Amino acid sequence: MISGGSQERRGPAAAGAAPCSSQAGAVGGLDLGGGWGYAPSVESLRPPIRGEYGFFIDGKWRGAAEGKTFASLNPATGQGLAMVGEAGAEEVDLAVAAARRAYEGEWSRMSGGERGKYLFRIARLIQEKALELAVLETMDGGKPIRESRDVDLPLVAAHFFYYAGWADKLGYAFPGRRPRPVGVVGQIIPWNFPLLMLAWKVAPALACGNTVVLKAAETTPLTALHFARICEEAGLPDGVVNILTGAGATGEALVRHPGVDKIAFTGSTEVGKQIAAAVAGSAKRLTLELGGKGANVVFADAPLDQAVEGIVQGIYLNAGQVCCAGSRLLVEESVHDVVVGKLRDRLATLRVGDPLDKNTDVGAINSAAQLAKIRSLVASGVAEGAELFQAPGALPEQGFFFSPGFFTQVTPSHRIAREEIFGPVLSILTFRTPQEAAERANNTCYGLSAGIWTDKGGKMFQLAQQIKAGVIWANTYNKFDPTSPFGGYKESGFGREGGRQGLADYVVLE
Ligand code: NAI
Ligand code: MG
Numbered sequence: 001m002i003s004g005g006s007q008e009r010r011g012p013a014a015a016g017a018a019p020c021s022s023q024a025g026a027v028g029g030l031d032l033g034g035g036w037g038y039a040p041s042v043e044s045l046r047p048p049i050r051g052e053y054g055f056f057i058d059g060k061w062r063g064a065a066e067g068k069t070f071a072s073l074n075p076a077t078g079q080g081l082a083m084v085g086e087a088g089a090e091e092v093d094l095a096v097a098a099a100r101r102a103y104e105g106e107w108s109r110m111s112g113g114e115r116g117k118y119l120f121r122i123a124r125l126i127q128e129k130a131l132e133l134a135v136l137e138t139m140d141g142g143k144p145i146r147e148s149r150d151v152d153l154p155l156v157a158a159h160f161f162y163y164a165g166w167a168d169k170l171g172y173a174f175p176g177r178r179p180r181p182v183g184v185v186g187q188i189i190p191w192n193f194p195l196l197m198l199a200w201k202v203a204p205a206l207a208c209g210n211t212v213v214l215k216a217a218e219t220t221p222l223t224a225l226h227f228a229r230i231c232e233e234a235g236l237p238d239g240v241v242n243i244l245t246g247a248g249a250t251g252e253a254l255v256r257h258p259g260v261d262k263i264a265f266t267g268s269t270e271v272g273k274q275i276a277a278a279v280a281g282s283a284k285r286l287t288l289e290l291g292g293k294g295a296n297v298v299f300a301d302a303p304l305d306q307a308v309e310g311i312v313q314g315i316y317l318n319a320g321q322v323c324c325a326g327s328r329l330l331v332e333e334s335v336h337d338v339v340v341g342k343l344r345d346r347l348a349t350l351r352v353g354d355p356l357d358k359n360t361d362v363g364a365i366n367s368a369a370q371l372a373k374i375r376s377l378v379a380s381g382v383a384e385g386a387e388l389f390q391a392p393g394a395l396p397e398q399g400f401f402f403s404p405g406f407f408t409q410v411t412p413s414h415r416i417a418r419e420e421i422f423g424p425v426l427s428i429l430t431f432r433t434p435q436e437a438a439e440r441a442n443n444t445c446y447g448l449s450a451g452i453w454t455d456k457g458g459k460m461f462q463l464a465q466q467i468k469a470g471v472i473w474a475n476t477y478n479k480f481d482p483t484s485p486f487g488g489y490k491e492s493g494f495g496r497e498g499g500r501q502g503l504a505d506y507v508v509l510e
Pocket of ligand 1: 188189190191192215216217218246247248249250251252253255266267268269271272274275289290291292322323370373420421422
């Protein structure tokens with residue numbers, strides 16, 4: 001079980017009954033009786049990670065086949081955390097069959113109000129276990145605890161609460177139409193926001209009456225497996241949510257399975273294209289949320305100190321391993337030197353290191369492979385003539401780390417201006433007129449996100465209309481909300497997640 005305190009509780013009535021019992025148990029040892037003492041720190045809270053995990057299929061745990069297991073590492077140490085299974089065709093088949101039975105059984109016929117109760121219950125359990133899930137997310141993926149605790153987990157719970165509220169109101173979401181569920185949904189998620197991407201996909205799917213087979217990313221499977229425990233604890237009917245682990249081959253088997261009615265994928269543009277080719281010609285529905293090269297546009301009239309904070313938030317959140325990262329800074333030429341100077345000063349204050357330390361700003365890179373990709377793209381930037389500045393300070397000796405930095409002297413043809421580095425490195429370009437800002441912002445094969453910093457509302461609206469991106473932040477960056485749709489244009493994919501729009505891909509309208 002995830003936590004000691006809530007082991008016995010199962011089923012609707014019990015799920016919300018004992019507030020915070022799990023956390024109280026997990027931080028046991030706190031002496032409230034005599035004298036004053038420090039509360040245990042987050043770093044000392046070790047979630048109960050099991051040595052081995054199987055697959056969650058049809059409400060039961062099933063071990064992996066002999067020799068079909070692999071380790072998920074803690075990228076901050078390079079050490080193994082747990083062994084997980086690599087699902088093959090057989091497990092994918094079992095999971096899809098279970099999801100089909102659950103769909104045709106009670107789930108698709110249940111009233112929206114009843115489905116909503118399960119989602120509310122899951123949301124409450126996530127809140128109750130938020131701290132240990134945050135620690136688990138940080139240990140398995142390397143992101144700073146400050147982010148997993150204050151950004152990821154609150155958003156995960158908020159997504160379940162939000163879509164729980166829609167479950168009995170689908171008729172209002174699509175006035176004059178009769179929405180019905182799509183059926184069995186295959187969902188494939190990446191490693192940069194593991195539990196949040198699960199929430200973005202599972203919550204709307206269940207709210208609309210679909211059942212789910214989800215494959216977690218190979219480097220960050222643990223929170224999805226602990227989410228399966230939450231489904232058990234919430235008493236979710238067997239087979240409504242099935243969780244598989246494995247790498248690309250498992251994902252591909254799920255994509256190609258004839259029993260799946262829809263695929264929802266978040267990950268690289270390259271794999272997104274392969275998936276689009278694989279489902280082409282079939283009746284499967286598809287949504288893709290892929291890469292990005294977000295432009296963060298700073299005008300000379302912007303409040304520059306705030307803009308610098310927004311630039312930092314835009315590119316160093318989760319060490320830049322964010323599809324909507326503001327990875328191309330477009331700064332008005334007249335303030336280029338001022339902004340670069342402020343950014344250099346700010347970079348010197350960023351703390352890079354142990355992701356479990358609550359003072360850490362930039363944690364570990366998710367995997368050795370991702371670190372190698374960052375290094376190679378950064379090397380290409382240097383080789384092509386851009387100038388690299390990196391934060392001073394030593395990196396931890398163990399684990400996968402990269403010093404946050406930025407490039408100046410970047411031209412639009414450089415690889416670092418066109419390709420996703422997916423790491424804590426910003427490419428800085430300049431512009432002279434709003435028209436040039438729009439042209440440069442759109443000079444990309446992607447269209448996921450952008451930011452605009454200016455004091456002038458009219459300029460803001462005008463540029464926002466011209467930039468082809470799914471999300472445009474005004475005088476802020478990387479802010480997320482379950483009520484707000486998120487998704488891309490061009491090679492950033494299609495379909496929307498979040499908001500009322502996020503329901504549309506999980507229903508058939510009659
Ligand atoms: P990836 O696209 O290979 O992995 C994402 C998910 O897709 C994982 O669960 C993976 O197991 C699965 N997958 C891989 N091949 C598949 C296939 N043929 N069919 C079905 N599922 C498959 O991303 P990867 O290799 O981990 O990262 C490579 C680059 O992709 C990163 O450097 C970054 O630029 C980008 N990326 C973008 C993300 C985003 O949020 N848009 C998330 C992760 C990576
Ligand atoms: Mg891991």
